[in-house]
Amino acid sequence: MHPGRQAYQAPTQTLNGQITFYATPQHVLHTQTMRINAQQPRDILAQLISFDTVSRHSNLAMIDHIANYLADLGVxxxxxxxxNRQKANLFATLGGPADVPGIVLSGHTDVVPVDGQDWSQDPFTMAERDGKLFGRGTCDMKGFIATCLALAPEIVKAKLREPIHFAFSYDEEVGCRGVSGMIDKISQRNPLPRICIIGEPTSMRVVNAHKGICAYRTTILGREAHSSKTDFGESAIFAAARLVEHLRLTANGLRDGADQSSPFAPPYTTVSVGTLNGGSAINIVPNHCSFDWEYRPLPGEDMDSVLNSLNDFAAEVVLPEMKANFPEAEIRTELIARAPALREEYDSPAEELVKTLTGQNDTYVAAYATEAGLFQDACMSTVVCGPGSIDQAHRPDEYVEISQLNESEAFLRKLVAALSD
Ligand SMILES: [Zn+2]
Structure with a gap:
């Protein structure tokens, strides 16, 4: 059961086509008879939205629901x-011979929180207005998962030359932390899938590159003293200020050295300090300060260069000076999140396939990070292409246009046709 909400009972489906479900927790049980393959993406999406899979909660109820749905199709x-067995990835192979690589369709099951956002409806009950479906995750990115699941009966029935794999992860929104265990598992598959399509919202455009993300918390431990006796203390805030200034200068250097022909906006690796906390009172030399910071490396750039630069400055300059006065002084930097950039591939099978399926010739780059770089680093040709606009993601009254879901469905149907005899 997912925390924070009333129990949602997953639809139970039988092979003879009976489907029974609670549409929302507070609704009464009703039973419909429909053919399994008549499930529309929007019906499936309504079910997925009803699971509160905010990253800090368990996603197991939704994973169970998807696993049961696929099991009824014999998958x-x-x-x-x-x-902790609180969250899970789901990997499933549909159709095609097992000894052929296949195509991965990838999505994340977690969503960003709704705390402090001004929603005009319950974020976890999907609503339809003006050709749009509203609810947390409709756009980012349960819409894509819903279209994958809606097409599953057709995929299973089709005579595929190579399989389609579903790869649904957790903890993407908190730094792509969940997917690695699944990628390790996929990497053991022989043969390895040859292509991965990440269905993050791109308005169904082909995104072949994006920046990475590296996020850290740096903590400084100094010595407390009365502020009139600074010679007895070692200020953690002064040390933090020097480290933050080092990051600012690094950021400026990256900006000033930017290759202006880069397709990225801005065309350089950005560095930002998001929060800084330290000290306890104006008249106490602070013994503690920490700050959270991140950088977003361009594809092809050394992912660790900014981290190494800060660590070197801390170890060679700031810490020795602190230790001269207070030998127990410490500067620690710990990882919060890390996802590599997606690099544009030369002669990319993924790009070629997705361009053919969407009928598009243009490619785009994205400012946001996804799990794509992790799949690419595991030697799968990877692009990002999915329904919905990133402008609606993470916002109150998040929505996906029904026309985008239809495009995603048509895209997947063409994929099935392209892989069929
Ligand atoms: Zn996303």
Missing amino acids: ESDIIYDI
Whole structure:
């Protein structure tokens, strides 16, 4: 059961086409008879939205729901749990011979929080207005997962030359932390899938490159003293200020050295300090300060260069000076999140396939990070292409246009046709 909400009972489906579900937790049970393959993406999306899979909660109820849905189609799911068995990835192979690489369709099951956002409806009950479907995750990115699941009966029925794999992850929104266990598992598959399509919202455009993200918390431990006796203290805030200034200068250097022909906006690796906390009172030399910071490396850039630069400055300059006065002084930097950039591939099979399926010739770059770089680093040709606009993601009254879901459905149907005899 997912926390924070009333129990949602997943639809139970039988092979003879009976489907029974609670549409929302507070609704009464009703039963419909429909053919399994008549499930529309929007019906499936309504079910997925009703699971509160905000990253800090468990996603197991939604994973169970998807696994049951696939099991009714005769498809087995590989559930890859996190260390506490509170969250899981789901990997499933549909159609095609097992000894052929296949195509991965990838999505994340978690969503960003709704705390403090001004929603005009319950974010976890999908609503339809003006050709749009509203709810947390409709755009980012349960809409894509819903179209994958809606097409599953057709995929299973089709005579595919190579399989289609569903790869649904957790904890994407908190730094792409969940997917690695699944990618390790996929990497053991022989043969390895040859292409991965990440269905993040791109308005169904072909995105072949994006920046990465590296986020850290740096903590400084100094010595407390009365502020009139600074010679007895070692200020953690002064040290933090020097480290933050080092990051500012690094950021300026990257900006000033930018290759202006880069398609990215801005065309350089950005560095930002998001929060800084330290000290306890104006008349106490602070013994503690920490700050959270991040950088977003361009594809092809050394992912660790900014981190290494800060670590070197801390170890060679700031810490020795602190230790001269207070030998127990410490500067620690710990990882919050890390996802590599997606690099544009030369002669990319993924790009070629997705361009053919969408009928588009243009490619785009994205400012946001996705799991794509992790799949690419595991030797799968990867692009990002999915329904909905990133402008609607993470916002109150998040929505996806029904026309975008239809495009996603048509895209996947063409993929099935392209892989069929
Ligand atoms: Zn997303």
